[in-house]
Amino acid sequence: MGATSWGFKKSLWVFHLNAGACNNCDIEVLDCLCPRFDVERFGIKLCGSIKHADVLLVSGSVPRKVVPQMIETYEQAPRPVAVVALGACGCTGGIFKDGYNFAGPVDKHIPVDAYIPGCPPRPEAIIDGIVKLIGKL
Amino acid sequence: MASTLGLVLNFLIFPGLLFTAVFGLLTQWVDRKVSARVQWRVGPPWFQPFADILKLMGKEIVIPEGAKRTGFLLAPVAGLAAVGLVSTILWLANITGSGFVGDLVGVIYLLTIPSLGMIIGASASSNPLSSVGASREMKLVLAYELPFVIAIFTAVTKVSPMTLRLDGILEYQATNGVLLGNASCIIAFIVAILCAQAKLTYPPFDIPEAETELMDGTHMEYSGAALAVVKLSQAMMLFTLPIFFITIFWGGLQLAGWGILYTIVKYVIIVVIIVLIKNTNPRVRIDQAVRFFWGPVTVLAIIGMVLAIVGL
Numbered sequence: 001m002g003a004t005s006w007g008f009k010k011s012l013w014v015f016h017l018n019a020g021a022c023n024n025c026d027i028e029v030l031d032c033l034c035p036r037f038d039v040e041r042f043g044i045k046l047c048g049s050i051k052h053a054d055v056l057l058v059s060g061s062v063p064r065k066v067v068p069q070m071i072e073t074y075e076q077a078p079r080p081v082a083v084v085a086l087g088a089c090g091c092t093g094g095i096f097k098d099g100y101n102f103a104g105p106v107d108k109h110i111p112v113d114a115y116i117p118g119c120p121p122r123p124e125a126i127i128d129g130i131v132k133l134i135g136k137l
Numbered sequence: 138m139a140s141t142l143g144l145v146l147n148f149l150i151f152p153g154l155l156f157t158a159v160f161g162l163l164t165q166w167v168d169r170k171v172s173a174r175v176q177w178r179v180g181p182p183w184f185q186p187f188a189d190i191l192k193l194m195g196k197e198i199v200i201p202e203g204a205k206r207t208g209f210l211l212a213p214v215a216g217l218a219a220v221g222l223v224s225t226i227l228w229l230a231n232i233t234g235s236g237f238v239g240d241l242v243g244v245i246y247l248l249t250i251p252s253l254g255m256i257i258g259a260s261a262s263s264n265p266l267s268s269v270g271a272s273r274e275m276k277l278v279l280a281y282e283l284p285f286v287i288a289i290f291t292a293v294t295k296v297s298p299m300t301l302r303l304d305g306i307l308e309y310q311a312t313n314g315v316l317l318g319n320a321s322c323i324i325a326f327i328v329a330i331l332c333a334q335a336k337l338t339y340p341p342f343d344i345p346e347a348e349t350e351l352m353d354g355t356h357m358e359y360s361g362a363a364l365a366v367v368k369l370s371q372a373m374m375l376f377t378l379p380i381f382f383i384t385i386f387w388g389g390l391q392l393a394g395w396g397i398l399y400t401i402v403k404y405v406i407i408v409v410i411i412v413l414i415k416n417t418n419p420r421v422r423i424d425q426a427v428r429f430f431w432g433p434v435t436v437l438a439i440i441g442m443v444l445a446i447v448g449l
Binding site: 002003004005006007008010011034035038040041042043047048049051052054076078079080 | 169173176177178179180181182184185187188189190191192193194195196197198199348349351352353356357358359360361364
């Protein structure tokens with residue numbers, strides 16, 4: 001295992017993209033950063049710019065208006081980058097799958113590395129998903 | 138020839154770039170750990186900053202469309218080289234007692250180069266938010282340089298044959314006690330710590346890279362190895378500024394016997410003060426920052442200067 005791939009596993013910087021989510025998943029993501037769960041123990045932190053990110057965390061059911069922005073964000077991310085679909089909406093579309101402006105779950109547009117279902121997923125589930133993602137890298 | 142090679146090695150390995158980078162990253166871990174404890178979190182393990190830098194080295198460098206490639210990539214490297222040079226000058230003055238006339242002025246100039254590098258790099262990146270960050274950084278440099286220079290020159294005034302040499306200041310402190318024992322220099326030290334906060338762009342003066350409004354502002358478009366250089370020069374700055382203050386105000390670095398422990402205690406105290414100010418203050422607006430530095434802080438620095446001239 002090379003030094004850079006070791007660093008990659010120990011230091012995942014997450015860019016959080018809200019693709020039409022109802023904010024519940026986003027609040028659970030913030031819970032992960034707070035004292036009780038504190039994912040900075042594992043080197044995970046949120047970053048403000050997609051150019052710094054290693055993980056693109058997409059929550060929401062992806063309405064039609066968001067698709068071009070989501071694809072552009074994914075293309076701007078420096079490689080290697082992992083994509084995580086968060087919540088029932090991000091994984092399958094959830095209760096919005098028959099909506100008039102529903103444009104498919106996240107993996108219809110960009111390749112997804114890990115799915116974290118739940119409405120909203122508990123912080124434990126999010127950490128479990130990240131652990132599985134790290135095992136896959 | 139041999140001395141030239143020695144100087145190059147001094148710059149590249151000890152006490153220049155490599156040494157400063159390792160200790161700067163360790164200091165950044167102290168920063169993150171103390172921040173985490175202040176917020177009742179556990180915080181990252183000690184190797185976290187090293188893992189971050191190694192990871193960034195392996196990532197792709199994205200150059201934005203319309204950016205000026207050379208300026209964008211070279212500006213952070215200039216900042217890194219400047220911080221390494223400052224560290225070399227300071228450590229050589231402390232270890233071997235070598236110095237040259239006006240090295241203090243050189244250090245003050247070189248400490249500004251990383252900010253200038255970020256201004257040039259952010260302006261070259263053709264991103265509107267980065268440009269806003271660059272313009273704020275420019276105003277911040279104008280704001281804090283005035284009290285910073287006055288504070289440093291208070292120490293110069295206090296040294297009895299007035300000298301601009303770092304080794305001269307160290308010799309004076311070795312015979313007459315540390316400068317921090319004087320009222321004027323305590324005031325100057327407080328002013329210098331406040332300016333260090335702005336130099337490091339830490340809260341409450343993290344206006345150029347405001348995470349919530351500008352999305353890391355000046356650093357926004359950097360990625361991969363270029364971002365690693367930016368982060369590294371920030372970490373090295375966090376290591377170099379406390380060393381500079383110890384050299385000027387607090388009797389320099391003692392590296393023999395128990396002196397090492399004393400040096401580490403002094404260093405950690407200054408770092409923790411900076412980190413605690415960082416964690417207990419919200420961000421101010423740029424106009425508030427300029428008013429703060431040109432108003433109360435400059436007045437405080439001038440009071441310190443007057444006290445030093447009077448002889449306190």
